[in-house]
Amino acid sequence: MPPHRFLRNQSLLTVCLLLIGGGLLVPGFPEPVPRCGPRVLPASAPVADEGRVIPGRSLVGRNLPQRFPFPEVNDWVERRLLTDHGAIFVAQGRVIHPPAVIFADAAGCAHWQAQVSTRLEHLGGIPVELQTEAMEALLAARREAAGKNLRITPRGTWAARRSYRDTEKIWSRRVVPGLAFWQRRGRLSAREAARIRGLAPARQVKEILMLEARGLFFSKDFSRSVLSSGSAPGASQHLSLLALDINEHGQEAVRAILARHGWFQTVVSDLPHFTYLGxxxxxLPALGLRKTVKGKRVYWTLALLGERQLP
Ligand SMILES: [Zn+2]
Structure with a gap:
């Protein structure tokens, strides 16, 4: 066995033992969830600043979960989704990452969500369900905000947890009006619009992103990408129970408090949307996240440039 592979195996064993040990020793640790099963991926250990550098892997590659199914080079749809919405896959702490960039179907998504340790709270009368550690961090942020006469409140009933079907509905709310809009503008034939409308939502993704490449955008006001205010069916960060939309996103002080508790903005131009990175x-840069400043806000997205398929 080559030395670097031996070292990597040893490192993995150490990380596994630490995770198991930590789970047993930490008081109040949530109900154990399967850590080595085929569908639930444990949080990867932060290796970037610990010297365990594996040649040929970028910072992102080194911090993605073990066995993460990295999109093929020619799978530009998945790679785009990973670039735009994939920050959750390097989230730290006792969080569970989704098994892939896109959940294939509603049943697989529900099965995964059922295995994740979550905590449900009613915040201002709205049920909010997140992975346990993400919720604990949110509650701590709300306490800090309250001490400064600030509030952090969920933005509607879809603010946190969503189902696969929810992501299909939200997608269709963008796509159906968008197809009609571009047809009215003469940029899309009635026949082509009807063909795309007739596809299952998951099969529309590639078509819509191809139209956007031609300048036919599908955001609410048709000026930006559909991915700037939502995601493809099965690919939303809200499915991972690590995302929250809030009302007070415009207040810099609120964003600073959330950041202190591990909550960051990770989808460029999705203003109410925050992600727990733990x-x-x-x-964040050591995890392979790239900083983008836009409209006086800071966003963190995966820096995939030059990334190659992982073994
Ligand atoms: Zn959101």
Missing amino acids: TTQAR
Whole structure:
């Protein structure tokens, strides 16, 4: 066995033992969830600043979950979704990452969600369900905000947990009006619009992104990508129970409090949307996250440039 592979195996064993040990020793640790099963991926250990560098892998590659099914080079739809919405896959702490960039169907998504340790709270009368650690961090952020006469409140009933069907509905709310709009503008034939409308939502994704490449955008006001205010069916961060939309996103002080508790903005131009990354801002670049400043806000997305398919 080559030395680097031996070292990597040893490192994996150590990380596994630490995770198991940590789960047994930490008081109040949530109900154990399967950590090595085929569908539930444990949070990867942050290796970027610990010197265990594996040659040929980028920062992103080194911090993605073990056995993460990295999209093929020619699978530009999945790679785009990973770039735009994939920050959750390097989230730290005791979180569980989704098994793939896109859940294939409603049943697979529901099965995965049922295995994840979650906590449900009613915040301002709205049920909010998140992975346990993400909820604990949110509650701590709300306490800090309250001490400064600030509020952090969920934005509607879809603010946190969503089902696969929810993501289909939200997708269709963008796609159906968008097809009609571009047809009225003469940019899309009635026949082509009807053909795309007739596809299952998951099969529309490639078609819609191809239209956007031609300048036919599908955001609410048809000026930006559909991915700037939502995701493809089965690919939303809200499915991972690590995302939350809030009302007070425009307040810099609120964003700073959330960041101190591990919550960051990770979808460029999706203003109300925050993602639990479970670490401090200073450590985000070492996880392979790229900083984008837009409209005085900071966003963190995966830096996939030059990434190759992982073994
Ligand atoms: Zn959101």
